[in-house]
Structures are given as C-alpha cells and as structure tokens.
Amino acid sequence: MSITFTPQQVASMIEAVAVEGVRTDPIQGIAALAEASADDLSFLGNLKYSAEVATSRAGVILVPLEFVGVPQTNQVFLRVAKPSFALALICSVLEAKLWPKPPAGVHASAVVAPSAVVDPSAHIGPLCVVGENTIIAAGVTLEARCQIGTHAKVGPDSWLKPGVLIGDYCVLGARCRIQPGAIIGSDGFGYEPIDGTIHRIPQIGTVVLEDDVEVGANTTIDRARFSRTVIGRGTKIDNLVQIAHNVRIGRQCLITAQVGIAGSTTLGDHCVLGGQAGVAGHLTLGDRVKLGAQAGLFEDVLADGFVNGTPAMPFGLERRLVVLSRRLPDLFKKVDSLAASLDSPKS
Amino acid sequence: MSITFTPQQVASMIEAVAVEGVRTDPIQGIAALAEASADDLSFLGNLKYSAEVATSRAGVILVPLEFVGVPQTNQVFLRVAKPSFALALICSVLEAKLWPKPPAGVHASAVVAPSAVVDPSAHIGPLCVVGENTIIAAGVTLEARCQIGTHAKVGPDSWLKPGVLIGDYCVLGARCRIQPGAIIGSDGFGYEPIDGTIHRIPQIGTVVLEDDVEVGANTTIDRARFSRTVIGRGTKIDNLVQIAHNVRIGRQCLITAQVGIAGSTTLGDHCVLGGQAGVAGHLTLGDRVKLGAQAGLFEDVLADGFVNGTPAMPFGLERRLVVLSRRLPDLFKKVDSLAASLDSPKS
C-alpha cells in the first residue's frame, strides 16, 4: 500500500471515542496484531485476544471501549464501539484511494463497433473490444483487455476487471463486479452421440446476471441451450467456478471457489456452496440450502437443508458416518472376536 | 434472441406435417412448456408431459403426430414426427443467424508476424496475435483477442472464440471449436527436487488436437515433456478441465467440466468422464470407460469399465458400499447388542 494516514486522520475517519497515547509517524499498512510492524494499524476484534495487544508492535490499534490497557511508547489506541466495523470503514476509504474510478472515455487502443452505444460516463480501457449493437450503460468501468460481445448489455456502474469476456447477447445488471479472466457466455456443453460420433447441440441462449452479482477470476458461466442461464440479484461467485447451461441461481447466494453446477439445476435464494462442491444436473435446491466443501450432490434438497459428503446426505448423518467409519478397525476386530467366542462358547 | 420467425416460417423450416391453429405474430424465443411466454416457441419432446401443453402459454408448440389436443386461441401447433429433432433444426438455423461467420480478412488491430501464412479466407479478429512461421488454414475464424504462437497450425474451418491461446508449435486439426480463454500448450508441470530445491524439467513437446475436437472455456492442456499431448478426433472437452503433459485421449470422448487428468495417462475411444473426476498419472483406460462425477481413479480400467468413488472401484460395488455405509449406525448397534447378549447369555 502506498497510502499513509496519521493516527489523527484515522481517528477522525472512524470517529474514535478516545485517542490514547502519542505517535506522530503515519501508519502505512494494516496487519493482524501478531504480525503488525510499527508502521501498521491493527485491531482487537474480539476481547478474548486481548493479551495480544500488549505484545503487538502495531503503531495504531483499534480497541473496543471496554478494553483495559494502555498503549506502549510511540503507540496509539483508538477506542471505538466496534473495531471490526471501524476497520471496514478504513478499508473502504483505502480502497477508494487505491482504486480510484478510472476517468470517463474510450481509450484510443480500444476497438468499439460503430453500432455500440457507450454512455459518455463509461470508461473503456486499453485494448478492450465492444461488439456491434451492444449497450454500455452509465458509470460502467471496463478495465484493460475486456471484451463485450455483440448485442450485449452491461448495466449501470458495473465494474469489469481486466480480461473479462461478456459473450454475445448476454446481459449484466447494475453494479455487477467481475474479476479478471471470467468468461460469461461460453457455449453450453451439449452433445449427442449418434452412431459413435458426437454431435454438437447448438447453444443459442444467453446468460443474465441480475443486479449486484459478483463473479470471480477465471470463472466460467455457460450460455443456455435456449432461453437463459440466470444468476440472481446479489449472488456472489468465487474463482474458477463452473456454472453450466440453463442453471438458475437465486438471490444472495454464495458460491465458493471451484464449485461446479451441472446443467439445468436450480438454486433458491441465500444458498451457500462450499469450495470444490459439485451439484449434478436437473436438480432443485430450495432456499437457504447449504452444501459442504467438496460435497457431491446428486438429489434435490428442500429449503434449509444442510448436506455434506459424496454422495451428499444430511450433515448430521454424514458427520456420524465419518466418526463411525474411523471406528471400522475396532468393529472388524469386535466381530471377529464375537465369532470366535461363538465358535468356542464358554457355556 | 433478436431474431423472429412467423409460425409459417417455422413450419416450412421443419417441414411440419400439419399446422393447427391461427397465429400471425412472430415468435421470438424458445422455452420449455412451463416457462414459455406468448412470444416463445416450445415443444413436447415426450408424450408423458402432454398435460403441460394445455397450460403452456407458448405461441407455437411442436407436437408429435400422435399427440391428442387442440391449440388455444392465438396458438399454433406444428405436428412433426420428432419434435426434439425439429427443435434441433430450428436451433441450428437460429445459431447460423445469431453467429454468422465473420468475413474473411485480418483486422487492422491484429498483430500478424510477417512469416505467418494466413489463408485469405480466414478471419483474424481485433487484437489477435499470430506468431512467426504459423499457418492459419482456409475458413478459420479467430475471434477477438486470440493468440496463435509461433510454428503452430490451425486446421481448416476451426473456430476459436475470444481470448484463446494456441501455444508455440501446437497443432489443431480441421473444424476444431475452442471456447473462450482456453489455453492449449502451457508448460507441463515437470519438476525434480534436488537437495531441497525444485528444478524445472524443460517441456519441449507440443499439443495436437485432431479433427473436430472441441475445448471448453478456460480449460488448460499442457504441452508434452517431449513428443506430444494428443486429443483424439471428435473428442469434446468441457470448461475448466486440466489435461496434463503427455496425456493421450482417444476419439469421441466426453470430458466433463473440472475434470483433471494427470501426466502420461492414456484414454481409449468413447470414454466418458463425469464432472470434477480426477485421473492419476501413467494410467491406461480402455475404450468406452465411464468414470462417475467426482470419482478419483488411481488404477487402470479395462475397456467398458464403469467406475465410481474415490478411490474409484466398479460402479456396482461403489453403489453397494454407499448403501451399506449409511447402515453403519445400525450395524454398530447390532454388534453392541450381540456382544451384550454374549456377555449375559440367556442359557
């Protein structure tokens, strides 16, 4: 980070209730209590780690009102009601400084089709490509090397990091945020073997990301066979996730890295899928379904279900089977011993 | 979709046996019976879903000859022998209209090496890069931001979607179709630890895709250590798949999303690998081998084998173990009870 703040600047930024200790040098970074150097700001998010404050080298520490302790030499405590909330505030300020919104306009090296409609307030970065009949709304940022296909739409204030592809005919809502290398609108994987030769089934649908959707780096979302693959409003998708054709994901879901969701599966709202989990095709998951990391799901799950394992089963059962399976060596011995005692009964 | 057809145009396109009902408005999309709006075309692929026809709002419905029913107001039935085949026909026509083949020629922003040989009928899109001594055959399409390395070949009528990389010395056959962001020809992962330091082993081989191979978005295929990594004719590979160095995949295989195949493994023809499955290195899989989703394979499989689970075993055994493992709680109880009854025998 190349941005510095004095302790006083931080104090006023987070409206600190009290400033304790003396320090004039600015802080230049943020770190956990145990890792912080004298130039770092740190924070006590949970009182059970209070002991770490006394040994932390951090130059500035956000502490809760009820924390008991005094700063070391050249160290400042900033007292606030919720240190983690105050930290988030600082991070937001820093982020806005570290990543200022690029200026409006189209870079000279970008290739924008004549029929594309680019709002004058949008930023089209170097070496971007915008296809025919595509609409780029107000406040959109396309960082360098992004491509928006033909007949596509990118909604207001969406921010695309470098190297993103939005395929032909696909639609992004407002305030979407797409990480580098994500591919929205690749062909669905639809084939039909006929007499030993595999024939491609045309994939002529689109992908729709509703408002406030975020997509991770190098994630792939396939266009529908026909109609639409849909990611619901506010859903967040991590890196290297695969979303197949005709999947419909509800609102405010969290899809962790390397998850794969096969074709035509539907997720409700507020679902949470753990890393590397897989969901088979043509399934229906209700609202608030949770799927554990690396789980493999092959059947529908009702609302509020929490499943784990491969093939996935209710979480409690899966936990129990894990415990029992580790006792298998004992079980085998016990059964052998029972068999032996039956063969030579005492009585 | 921005393309419309009147019911009469559709009828002639699919050579409908009969047109029933009256409707003059064009249809503008395709959707399943339950989801269709009045502007959509839909189809009854299987007679067991016949009841859905009566409640569908679709403006045009493809129905089989033996279907019994009459269209609603402003709805048209088109009778055909095989509605799903007719639908595929329509989709192909639509695809050709939605994605017309780009015109021959090299975009002004592309960087093509002087020694590259680009057929005049090929399309080289914006911001593409073509390396020295590379050959681009007739009818090839490179969409925007593709790169073909040096000394490489792209066979006739291959179509590369945006942002594809074909590495130096690699070879694509005819009619290959590569989805966005795919990397063909990254270095193999070959290292040798010597005295605690990991040394790189040069990876000087290539990748060969035979005719009619298709590769998914952001999939990676490594070049061989020496000689060639080979993907056989007609094989289709989904998104985010990893194919390591020196792998040889036979003809007409289907490799589903997020599969990983480790180095020097050989697959026969007509193999099918389920999503997220992994195959260890130096294995041999015969023809028509099937591997279940998320399976982890660590040993050879003979032709026609169907394996599942981690570590993978014959499918029937794996299914049986899944059932039995869910009965473990009962088994433990039963053994405890047997032990108890032996400790205090009735007799």
Add this chain to the structure above:
Amino acid sequence: MSITFTPQQVASMIEAVAVEGVRTDPIQGIAALAEASADDLSFLGNLKYSAEVATSRAGVILVPLEFVGVPQTNQVFLRVAKPSFALALICSVLEAKLWPKPPAGVHASAVVAPSAVVDPSAHIGPLCVVGENTIIAAGVTLEARCQIGTHAKVGPDSWLKPGVLIGDYCVLGARCRIQPGAIIGSDGFGYEPIDGTIHRIPQIGTVVLEDDVEVGANTTIDRARFSRTVIGRGTKIDNLVQIAHNVRIGRQCLITAQVGIAGSTTLGDHCVLGGQAGVAGHLTLGDRVKLGAQAGLFEDVLADGFVNGTPAMPFGLERRLVVLSRRLPDLFKKVDSLAASLDSPKS
C-alpha cells in the same frame, strides 16, 4: 520440433563416453523407447527396461555404461553415466533453441503508462499493458497480451507467458515463470451477509511471489484482505489452482493442478499437495506436509504429516479404512449370521 541434430552433435553435447553404431541421418525428435520412430532419440533410464532397447526403432539411444547390447543397423548408442541426466541436458539445449529469449524493447502495440519504469533490457510483447508507477526489472519477458497493473513490480528475469495478469500493487521476485492466463491479484472472496443482503468486504492487500516461483495456466491467486498473500521462494504451482486471500505458502512447495486453498491458511516449506485436493481456511500446515490427491483437509497438520481422504486423516489410517470399507458386504453378512446363530444357539 523443427530442430535437428546429428548423432555426433548430440554425443558432444552430452559428452558421451562412447559412440556405438553408425548413422548419419539427424534425429528430429525425442520419444520413449517403445514409441520412437527412426528419426527419434530415446533413452534407457532404468536397466530393468533393457529388453525394450532391442525392439526400439529409435535412431539414437542413450544407454548407461553398464548396459549390454549392440545397436541395430542405422542406429547409434551413446553411452553415458546417467541417461536421464543427459536427456535433461539435451532438452535444455532444445528448449533454448525452441524458445529463444525475445529481444529487448517494447512492441509498438503495447500500452505502457508514462510513469512505468521499464528496464531497457526487458521485452514487452504485442498488446501488453503496463500500468502507472509499475516497475519492470532487467531481463523480464512479457509475452503478448500480458498486463501488469499499477504500482506493481516484476523482478529481474521473470518470464510471463501470454495473457498473464499481475494485479495492481502486486510484486513478483526474480526469475518467476508464469504460465498463460494466470491471474495474480484478483479480489479475495470476502463478504458479510447483513439482514439477508451480502456486502462486499474491501480487499486492499496484495500478492507477493518470492523469487523462483512458478504459476500454472489459468491459476488464480487472490490479493489479501489487507497485508499480503505470499508464495514462498521456489514454490511451483500447477494449472487451475485457487489460492485464496491471505494464504501463505512456504518455500519449495509443489501445488498440483486444481488444488484449492481457502483463506488465511499457512503452509510450511517443502509441502506437496496432490491434484484436486482442498484445504479449508485458517489452517496451519507444517513443513514437508503431504496431502493426497482429491483429499479434503479440515484441520491442522504437523510437520512431516502425510494425510489423505475427505475429511483428511493420516495416510495409513485412510488406506486401512479403504480396505475395510470394501469388506463391508462381508461384515454385514457375518454379523447377520452371528445374530442368526445367537437366536438359535446350538447349545
């Protein structure tokens, strides 16, 4: 491969102890004994495969000093102490010829910010982007379509293959080697659900790759929430790997394809993670920890631990449970039979 050597050139390259047989035609490739054609060079790496030499069609074969045998017509044996070492030498020579270092200079189509500091000895390829205040050190190679963000650093002699992204503020050490499509410095996946709406937590940290780190194709490494995600010196990462925010990986580790490591987890030095393995967040792995392919790790592992399975457990236990689980059908039968004999006791 488009480069040829005569047997004599190879002999002097590897300082062969003896040249046996006669052949004047050059060799044009390298292949295993069983697969080699008359134009290939091959090698006998292990005496137990000696029988393959007699039937190999290779034009030149590297054989160890103690090998007993004579070359066929038009075939040459080159005797060396260690054939596999000699082969590595040949491959290194070939690699340097196949991939000569590109010339210093900035391609006319690259977009380099005025404030960027690019060493004159660096190669900036076609359509690259280098951001404001970024430093490109001596001897760096950026192949085509690479992007280095703002305020970033690429250390001396690092070689970035096509289409790599190094995000803003990220730092690469010396001699790093990055495969195509890798994303270094995407946002961490940090969100907080508040009242049913998911809020983004700013990710304002960076990624640091120490010297001699190598990263695979389409791999993603997220920037830290604050502070740094760190990949230690000499560590090698394969394709399609996901490294989450604030992960710290030690030195000389091997991270195989499609592995995922969740946030804030720390790995020691010399760790080896098998393909498709997953590691949960906030864990600590000691030095030399090994994790089997597809394993799912949910707890800390001490130094020298070797774990496998999901959830991961000590390797020996996991192997035993696999064996026992395959005997479950027998166990169930045995218990049934015991129960039956108890119900109708002999005595």
